[in-house]
Amino acid sequence: MSSSTASPTVEGQKTTERILDAAENLFSERGFSGTAIRDIASEVQLNPASLYNHFDGKESLYKAVLERALEPIFLFIERSAGTQWSPAEAEHMVTLIMEYLKANPNLARLLCHESLAGGNHMRHIIGLHMQPLVADGIAALRRGPAEESWTEDELSMLFAAFIHLIVGHFVLAPVLSAAMGTEGLTPEATDQHTAFLHKVTKRLLLPHSDSSESTDEGC
């Protein structure tokens, strides 16, 4: 194949990689059961049977897609493990993740599809990578100024809230932007959303002046 052409990156990457790319696109658009092996194969101009030279089957391919897509996120966050999330730090984190998702919006959708389907395809990833990551994220919040205004239980929800706000942007865009008459998931919209999230971050992490705070909690 690349016998004469020296550059291995030209003409696309290795077949396995190209399959993963196509699969990621389709799985993130249509979910696991909505995606046909045949469609992935034809996207890579390959006979469906050839695909089985690279992956054991649909499920195996799906898992490989999930793992490959999630890996960078884990790296981001692992790298910042042990820090405390001051608003600046948190903003940085948000920026990092939003930038990555701007380039790979598939990830948010994959995650969402997977959660809707029950998360069974990524049980091992959850146990192995997400659990410590989440624990560390919450710990970072706890070490930051958020600690002053949120109870321990709320810190978990606060962490989750950031994920909802980030993932939601990429996932609910088709419906919401249609309802709002905006243009959908453009890079600009994502940048705007990132800036918006920064503001939200400050509001949520910094102590709040309002005296009626936490009234409905009963304490």
Add this chain to the structure above:
Amino acid sequence: MSSSTASPTVEGQKTTERILDAAENLFSERGFSGTAIRDIASEVQLNPASLYNHFDGKESLYKAVLERALEPIFLFIERSAGTQWSPAEAEHMVTLIMEYLKANPNLARLLCHESLAGGNHMRHIIGLHMQPLVADGIAALRRGPAEESWTEDELSMLFAAFIHLIVGHFVLAPVLSAAMGTEGLTPEATDQHTAFLHKVTKRLLLPHSDSSESTDEGC
């Protein structure tokens, strides 16, 4: 069955209604393409063919499910049209929606599935119901105290943020609660989340003391 007895509530609802129930459950779990007519039928202990006496086909059934599930939400919000969203008002709205979703978590998932799939199955619903609803929601925010601290563009995103926070809770639960070691989508968790959202509402709607606010917007 209920041929002579007029009462529609006796012996469960009418077949059509039971089909809708089963379909709602399965569609919200597995999405449109992941759900088989046969499975819906067997859930209602009905021959798949019989289903076609009640609905024109899979797509038609899916739309009916969407419409039926979304209707109450529209009613809630339409009823409160024209108001201004003071924090109290907004909290009430949040409570109302969260209460409804606690009883019908399917809705959030249906919406999410639909958005992931591109929203084509609810184009008409969006145009007919969601558009005015969203416009009104944003207007309500604009009329409230939020107006002081958010630009016009941000108001849209603020509205969207509430939706992300609400929908996210029901959709990302399987993955997040697994990663957090919590128990999943229990009614208690939802109540906690509602209280948390009240606090968030205040933080986001009321003016914020911090002076650095909107710094990153300005540069």
Add this chain to the structure above:
Amino acid sequence: MSSSTASPTVEGQKTTERILDAAENLFSERGFSGTAIRDIASEVQLNPASLYNHFDGKESLYKAVLERALEPIFLFIERSAGTQWSPAEAEHMVTLIMEYLKANPNLARLLCHESLAGGNHMRHIIGLHMQPLVADGIAALRRGPAEESWTEDELSMLFAAFIHLIVGHFVLAPVLSAAMGTEGLTPEATDQHTAFLHKVTKRLLLPHSDSSESTDEGC
């Protein structure tokens, strides 16, 4: 289908039955893995998918074929349970079975295919029907004149020998008749074989004059 034509037997039996017939033919010729559902379906002029309205799958169909084919044999033998196998009785049994197999040579081949494949598809049949049948057959031998000239262990083998001689005729015919230059599995050949088996039966069951008998047994 048979709405206007009163006779239910004309135009072939019910579809399920016709599928079983075709399946029996093909399975007995080519074995389980050598037979394609598609071929069975096309033999009955049916879409392969239709077949799944009648049977759960290939394996289920195969088992149904086995059961249906073996049933008459079990009935034969159960009916004669408890008798003693005098040569006359044994001859009768042989005749009965050979007559049935002459009309249904598939059975012998099915049994043989199944045994070659390890017998896993008929474990339940073996346990439920064949075990008592075999036990009774050996007991019948024991009660007959065979008892004089065969040890207990040999009686089992004697019983098996009859089965080998009967099944072998139907199974090894293609190879043997080709090697002998005879015509194959004609009804006449089967009749001849039956007569031959009668002679063999006498020789094996009646006491034997030869004094060197059982020399090699060491007793």
Add this chain to the structure above:
Amino acid sequence: MSSSTASPTVEGQKTTERILDAAENLFSERGFSGTAIRDIASEVQLNPASLYNHFDGKESLYKAVLERALEPIFLFIERSAGTQWSPAEAEHMVTLIMEYLKANPNLARLLCHESLAGGNHMRHIIGLHMQPLVADGIAALRRGPAEESWTEDELSMLFAAFIHLIVGHFVLAPVLSAAMGTEGLTPEATDQHTAFLHKVTKRLLLPHSDSSESTDEGC
């Protein structure tokens, strides 16, 4: 591997031989259509493609297996060509074959599979080797004491009967031993069967005292 070392026995046999071994095992278990090239290859820890360096294809491999397995049998019998089958002689033959099959039970199963499939894969073997072999075997019977008690036609069947009794033991074992509660195809069982066959041989070849003999032939 054995590129420099000339010795073919070191490190197992040559690859070709190892392929034949694996193929023989699988073909005899599952028949031609039930056996996958891939399975044979993986048994030899070889890429399926490599197999085509040694054989032209599946069919070619199958024929090679058949020929290799049958050859020793032909040698046995050819060596004893022209003799007459006194009971002693016949017993010896039976012993020889049973001993060989005890070590290579595959052969019996291969033959049976092949016959069930119509024998087309060994037409040439049949014509070239089996035909004279069978002719000679029957001639040997004719020259022995069997001649006194069996008609010419019956001699053919007598010869076939020995084959049924021998092959049957190896082929029907799974089903029969399951039905009898015995242990299957152990070497001991085969030895017992050999001894049993010796007794049967005498009974069938030596003249029989019973006066009613051949009664059913005559009427």
Add this chain to the structure above:
DNA sequence: GATGAATGAGGATTCATTCAT
């Protein structure tokens, strides 16, 4: 309204085989 049977289209996967390396 309900059902058994039928079906064309598709869906995942296997298989024997080829070919460049």
Add this chain to the structure above:
DNA sequence: AATGAATGAATCCTCATTCAT
């Protein structure tokens, strides 16, 4: 002699849908 990758043809089976009853 070995292998990774590719492939067309099958293989089993599912799916949404139709139709006669």
